[in-house]
Amino acid sequence: MINNENCVLPSGLVTCFIGDRELRILDIASDRISLRLNEDIGGIASILVAFYVFSENRYEEIVINDFKLLNKENTEFYKIYRFEINDKYYSNNVKKILNNYSKYVTLKTFGSESEFSQEMVNYPSQEDYKFYSFFDDMKREWMKDIYYEDYDDTVLSSVDYAVSLHNDNMYKKYLALGIDKFLDYYIDENYIGNHPLFKNKISRIYIGNEFCHNLFPDIDMLLKIMDKAVYEGIEVTLSFTYLRDCLINKTKADIDEIYSWCVKNNKNIELVINDWGMLNLIEYKDDYITPVLGVLLNKRKKDPRIKYKNGYKNHKDLMADNSLNSETYSQFLNKLLIKRYEYESCGYKMNIAKGKHSIHIPYYVTNTSQFCPLYAMCTNMDRGNQMLVINCPKYCSDYAFAYPKHLKMAGIYNSLFSFDDTLLKEFYLLKDYVDNGIDRIVFNFM
Known part of the structure; x- marks a missing residue:
């Protein structure tokens, strides 16, 4: 059963590689990940997951060796691999990226543009209220x-x-x-x-x-x-x-x-x-x-x-x-x-x-x-x-x-x-x- 952290994230925030192949993440949680493939992959030695770090504008790459293939599902157009992952660095990064993305969505939805920019990139929103008269x-x-x-x-x-x-x-x-x-x-x-x-x-x-x-x-x-x-x-x-x-x-x-x-x-x-x-x-x-x-x-x-x-x-x-x-x-x-x-x-x-x-x-x-x-x-x-x-x-x-x-x-x-x-x-x-x-x-x- 997928826990309540299960989420779909934009590919720019987190992406996954098996070997030299970049795969689409269908959903992600702190102990699970589901990937979309167009053909079966045999002999998977490791999974690399790259997380975007908001504050540093870079990607944190984690190589996962401790994983278990839970099941495979065949659809009309692609295959789905579901893995259970036991890696604390992976788990911490999933929680962090979900928290940052949640903050991003909340600010974008309910905050003003200047509030959003101040929180995300230190934009001086207080200066947006100062204008010239002429x-x-x-x-x-x-x-x-x-x-x-x-x-x-x-x-x-x-x-x-x-x-x-x-x-x-x-x-x-x-x-x-x-x-x-x-x-x-x-x-x-x-x-x-x-x-x-x-x-x-x-x-x-x-x-x-x-x-x-x-x-x-x-x-x-x-x-x-x-x-x-x-x-x-x-x-x-x-x-x-x-x-x-x-x-x-x-x-x-x-x-x-x-x-x-x-x-x-x-x-x-x-x-x-x-x-x-x-x-x-x-x-x-x-x-x-x-x-x-x-x-x-x-x-x-x-x-x-x-x-x-x-x-x-x-x-x-x-x-x-x-x-x-x-x-x-x-x-x-x-x-x-x-x-x-x-x-x-x-x-x-x-x-x-x-x-x-x-x-x-x-x-x-x-x-x-x-x-x-x-x-x-x-x-x-x-x-x-x-x-x-x-x-x-x-x-x-x-x-x-x-x-x-x-x-x-x-x-x-x-x-x-x-x-x-x-x-x-x-x-x-x-x-x-x-x-x-x-x-x-x-x-x-x-």
Whole structure:
């Protein structure tokens, strides 16, 4: 008879091996275990059971020699072996894993998310109740005391500097002021006047929004901005976001207009793609338009809460690579004429792929939605009641979602962004990126 500790556990918490075969555990108790097999096994010398240790983020392996096969059961698709086990280490680990899993389920079911995280990974849940009252206060606080202790501008002599224009206010300000006065406004607006990086000349502007289709300028305004950039000797990169079916014709028409402008002005531009369908729209236009891989296609784990994950500190070097570090993938992109990739500074050190690439600072996106949560909140008072927004009233020009202070996050238009000041404080980390392929810094203040 199986005792009342009998339980089914997720395979990630406890697993079992006989020889080199990993077997599915059907149920487990402090003196029993039932295993599923697809064929009979003869001559079992030992059983290895591996238990996950919550507090240490590792597995405890126990080799069991003192066991007894109670019975075998044949079902239509598999066989079940039931063993009686007489091993105190096994028994203690079963009790421990059942207790930890019970605590996990109880917290997940009845506790708040922050209580659950505090108990499981020491997340500072008490900090979740502290918010900024205003977006401007948040920006000012984040930029306070950010500076380089050591700075050598000769190290960055090969770096180009760009600024991202990604909303209606920025488009209008640039048209009204020109690049030099716009940069003065930009620096004052974001409290970054004392930082040495912002003493450098801007040689390129990014126009458009990689996350929201409603924040791309209309074609008339876009061409005016591009005309002004040419007049001022500024290079141009256009940023496009996802490509929905209902937007294909409009986007195609815009790209045809952009290409005609390039031909007329004999001007090459870059175009950031965040949807593979964009490649079809710019086909046969590569004499003037160069595709660049956007941050939505440069996928990696990015979240300010990731540092609380079990095992993050000991294994964060494993996060440094992503698909772009694969030679096979880079060769695929090269065949598509994509040689520049857009990176975001995102709280941990990345291994930059071979080539010359761009890095955006200080914001990075953690989540984005084609169905805007801010619009849903402003119209329905329910951020979950989302829909595709075509004719947008631009609530994001006045409102943003607030998040706890310690996370340095904000919900801006249809996306969630986090602030990473690493490259604004650690000059030699920035130097390391430059030494490994970053030749452009893109300022993307909100």
